[in-house]
Amino acid sequence: MARERSPDRDKAFEIYQQHQGNITNREIAKLLDIPEKTISVWKLRDKWKDGIDCSTSKTDCSTTKRRQGGQPNNKNAVGHGAPAKNKNAETHGFFSKYLPEETLAIMEEIQQKHPLDILWENITIQYTAIVRAQRIMYVTGKDEMIKELKNAEYLSLPDPDNPGEVKLVPVKEAYNFQFAWDRQATFLQAQSRAMATLQSMIRQYDELLKSGMATEEQKLRVEKLKVEIDKAKGFGGEEGKDDGFIEALKAGAKNVWADEHEHT
Structure with missing residues (x-):
């Protein structure tokens, strides 16, 4: 049995219409005291944005509908209409049938993002993963060994100490050994690939900036990153451990952490 349509669904759209679309999902959710993700799903499935466009410009909407059809008097579709409850007109009609609501809500939020913002977030995630790996993969010295x-x-x-109980005695064991040189070599290879990916994303970001589709804030992001990299090059001590990473951003990943490797 189909679930009854929530009356808040129509109320939410009315609020969206009253504000001409200039209201966030979070604000609507607060007004109706329902989860923000629910608003996102309704907005996606009911195509609120198209409803606003049609209400403000009926001529454009009707014209768009005529263009989407076939030639005038064309009868190719006679007897071959879409099945009942067809969702071909929905932007994510196919996905809305199979994907969970949380996934649809994420898709809705992604649609509202600028491509440059998505790319910058990926750059940030990649950079963070590389920096975090330094502590996890750190090798203390050439004599370090891991036995697993x-x-x-x-x-x-x-068990002689506990009458009536048994104890497990190992009769055969096999171990994996990881030596310092092996761990360091594996780490350098993985880090080089990660840095090459980061460098490629930064280069792509720079190219998109030059295309004229960037805002001032988006331009300043990468400039700030470059300044921080230049400043980090002058530091010693703990900060100096990032020198290999800094060079990799500008010159590639061939000499990643070369100095540290020589002194290990």
């Missing part, structure tokens, strides 16, 4: 149990076989024997 791979598999083992045990034998059950009576």
Whole structure:
């Protein structure tokens, strides 16, 4: 049995219409005391934006509908109409049928983002992952070794200290060993690939800035990053550990952490 349509769904659209679309999903959600994600899903499925456009410009909407059809007097579609409850007209009609509401809400938010903002967020995530990896993958010295149990076989024997109970005694064990040079080499390879990806994204961001589609704020972001990189080059001590990363941004990943590797 189909779930009854919520009366708040129509109320939410009325509020959106009253504000000519100049109101956020969060504000509507607060007015109706319902989750913001629910508003996002309704907005996507009911195509609120198209409803606003049609109410403000009926001529354009009717013209658009005629252009989407076939030639005048064309009868190719006679007897071949869309099935009941067809959602071909929805932007995400196919997805709305199969994807969960939370995913649809995310898609709605992504649609409202500028391509440059999406790319910048990816740059930030990649940069963060690279910096965070320094602590996780740090090798203390050339003699460092990690011993990890791979598999083992045990034998059950009576426990002399606890009558009536048994204890497991290992009879066969296999270990994996990771030496410092192996870990460092693996780390450098992975880091080089990550930095090459970051460098490519920054280059792409620069190209989009030159295309004239960027705002002043979007232009300042990458300039700020470049200034921070230049400043970091002059620091010593702990900050100096990022020198390899800084050089990789400008000259590629060939000499990533070369100095640190030589002194290890």
